[in-house]
Amino acid sequence: MDLTQPSRKRTLVIIGLMLGLFFASLDQTVVGTAMPTIIGQLGGLDLLTWITTAYLLTSTAVVPVAGKLADLFGRRVIYLIGMAVFILGSALCGMAESMTQLAIYRAIQGLGGGILMPLAMTIIGDLTTGESRAKMQGLFMAVFGLSSLAGPQAGGWIVDHWDWHWIFFINLPFGVLAMAFIAAGLKNAHVKKKVVIDWAGIGTLVVGIVSLLLALSFGGNKFEWGSAEILGLFGLSVVSLVSFVIVELRAKDPVIPMGLFKNSIFTTVNIIGFLMSLGMFGAMMFIPLFMQGVVGMSPTETASVMTPMMIGSMIASIIGSRLLFKFGLRPMLIAGMGIMLTGFALFLSLGLDTTQLRASIYMVIMGAGMGVIMPSLGIAVQESFPAEIRGTVTSATTFFRSIGGTVGIAILGTLFNSKSIDLIGNKLDATFQGFGPQGTALLDMAHNNPQGLYSSLLSDTFLAGLPEQVAGMFSTQVVPVLKDALLASLHNVFEVSIWFLAAGLIAAFFTGKIKLSAPVKKGKEKETVKAEEVPQG
Secondary structure, three states, rough: OOOOOOOHHHHHHHHHHHHHHHHHHHHHHHHHHHHHHHHHHHHHHHHHHHHHHHHHHHHHHHHHHHHHHHHHHHHHHHHHHHHHHHHHHHHHHHHOOOOHHHHHHHHHHHEEEEEEEEHHHHHHHHHHHHHHHHHHHHHHHHHHHHHHHHHHHHHHHHHOOOOOHHHHOOOOOHHHHHHHHHHHEEEOOOOHHHOOOOOOHHHHHHHHHHHHHHHHHOOOOOEOOOOHHHHHHHHHHHHHHHHHHHHHHOOOOOOOHHHHOHHHHHHHHHHHHHHHHHHHHHHHHHHHHHHHHOOOOOHHHHHHHHHHHHHHHHHHHHHHHHHHHOOOOHHHHHHHHHHHHHHHHHHOOOOOOOHHHHHHHHHHHHHHHHHHHHHHHHHHHHHOOHHHHHHHHHHHHHHHHHHHHHHHHHHHHHHHHHHHHHOOOOHHHHHHOOOOHHHHHHHHHHOOOOHOOHHHHHHHHHHHHHOHHHHHHHHHHHHHHHHHHHHHHHHHHHHHHHHHHHHHHHHHHHOOOOEEOOOOOOOOOOOOOOEEEEOOO
């Protein structure tokens, strides 16, 4: 698709893309707020990270493949396939009856989600150029913020007043509408007559990424870090990823051309995106757990705390995409990473007495940093490469952000679980021994599944299932220990996130300069992007 697309059809495409973006991001924010309640009903707190990791695992693996396929077969058909898979995954998630099922269905969702986001940004790159591209990407980030704003509130309301299964079913009509608009408005651009798919590259990349993430997720949890299983997964990952690089250097039409890394803007931007995502998920996944498990807020109240982050991100993305043309890429990335780092540093002061207002202010700061960074990363790479490989470079950038988030979830989840076990340890042995017959089961849980005890902080039915006297003793003697352990574990997560973001801030200082292209003048049929990279200093 090019800039000569009729204005009416272009409008249909933009509306369809916005609906799709709204649909996909709504799902993510609804799930985040509802997860503590889902855990309270289904159990399986040890699978908390897998509800997110399963989605990120498959979406991350498919992102670069989607970009390449879109360059080969056209944007329209690949986007519609992605949306169909995402809708199927959402329907299955809504019918899940266990945490294991939910994790599997989230993986199916991820296959579709890994196609939608990079292709949406690629199609916008096809439709616009220069300053108009920046404005449009800022607008799309605002739509993302709007849906993220509605998501926590909708999730909290549905969980409090309805049934959590509907947080997935509610997405289905948005997906169907998006498919209808894209099918009607988007035409397939000319694609290569002779298609060469880099199956070896796809295979080695997927095996390498999946085995790495499995090792990070299972290490210190299901298996010891030095066990044959974990070492074998790490070894398989290294061999596969090295093989991927070798295959890509020789491939006729590689999934990720290694020559892209000769462009310092491409390399630095992807490093920053990777590090930003490593740290960012510390808030996205664990703040709702803090608010409900430590402070004792309801899902609706937790949504009210998450909402300011989306407002800050939405406003900053609109303003930041315009300031990019005034101040340049490097100052905007430095400012964005610095703001995010400040927000996470403030998270370390969160405690048992944290108020909703205080937490909301911290979330606004972090959201503002996200809003400055996200559009800047996408615009930078799209302005640095021609349209013929825009799908590949945009998907590559999305891929590195996704892999950063996926690895971050795995690392932070492992740290959280390990710290929780260390903190609970034998502290509750004497307490549970005084609980009588019911204490035996609780004692076994404390040693073999200590995270399961946290469910008592998230479920209204946990204490109701205990005898009245035991429930009273549990509330006064066990709950304070659990809250202290949960708080300390979450602070440990935030500390590690700060180190990731600090590394990203340092990388931002090494970002080169780009000259952004001027908008296409009326009457020109082809986009003329002349991005010029100027080495730093």
